Amino acid sequence: MLRGFHGTTTVGIVVNDGVVLAADKRASSGLYVAHKTVKKIIRMDDRAALTIAGLVADAQTLADFLRIEILRRKVMYGYTPSLRSLAYLLSLILNSSKYYPYIVQLLLGGYDDRPRLYAIELFGDVVEEDYAATGSGSPIAIGIIESNYRRDMPIDEALNLAVKAVSASIARDVFTGEAVDTVVITKDSYKEYNFKIR
Numbered sequence: 304m305l306r307g308f309h310g311t312t313t314v315g316i317v318v319n320d321g322v323v324l325a326a327d328k329r330a331s332s333g334l335y336v337a338h339k340t341v342k343k344i345i346r347m348d349d350r351a352a353l354t355i356a357g358l359v360a361d362a363q364t365l366a367d368f369l370r371i372e373i374l375r376r377k378v379m380y381g382y383t384p385s386l387r388s389l390a391y392l393l394s395l396i397l398n399s400s401k402y403y404p405y406i407v408q409l410l411l412g413g414y415d416d417r418p419r420l421y422a423i424e425l426f427g428d429v430v431e432e433d434y435a436a437t438g439s440g441s442p443i444a445i446g447i448i449e450s451n452y453r454r455d456m457p458i459d460e461a462l463n464l465a466v467k468a469v470s471a472s473i474a475r476d477v478f479t480g481e482a483v484d485t486v487v488i489t490k491d492s493y494k495e496y497n498f499k500i501r
Contacts, residue, residue, distance in 0.1 A: 310478030312440030313343055313354035314468050315410040315420040317433050318454060318461045321489035322412040322420055325465035326354050327440070327473055328481040344486050348373050349493050351386060351413030352486045356438035357425075361405040365393060386413050390421035390429050398427030408437040413488050440472025447471050462487055466498050473500050 310331040316323045326343035345353045345366040353369065355362035369389060376384050384392075390411050397405055409423040422435040434452055436444040447468040456464070462485060469483045483498040
């Protein structure tokens with residue numbers, strides 16, 4: 304994992320009822336805090352979202368491509384692509400660009416036939432996970448999640464755990480900061496929340 308390239312913390316947690324994604328709001332450029340209100344969870348459609356760590360322009364380009372591909376398949380073919388097919392589409396793009404890479408680390412989460420979370424790395428390797436973290440604060444966040452995670456926990460408890468994990472990273476990682484954005488995706492809903500950290 305190229306932690307030095309990813310000044311942020313994002314997490315994803317899958318439970319029986321849905322998926323929780325969370326991310327901080329700080330954008331850094333080296334040791335400089337460039338922005339304090341960055342949105343690092345990008346909505347793909349009503350059932351999927353993408354967290355971004357790495358170069359913002361690269362991540363936004365990939366997110367735009369994925370949104371267009373979802374819309375294209377809905378309009379032209381009348382179906383919504385599965386999260387697995389979207390994850391592997393991103394994988395193909397990243398792998399085919401490995402000599403001029405997109406500097407990103409992504410989490411794709413959502414709900415198709417069940418809740419799913421895919422971690423997608425720099426050169427396109429894809430792993431379906433129950434929980435994952437990306438960015439410079441990921442070692443801190445993953446420790447919090449691992450010690451508290453249960454697949455059968457209620458969605459509200461998973462939301463609190465995701466916020467706790469990113470908050471711990473805010474306290475200990477200089478590149479992670481400001482507040483925590485979250486998205487909760489269930490079979491029937493897509494909800495966004497923002498938590499201020501003191």
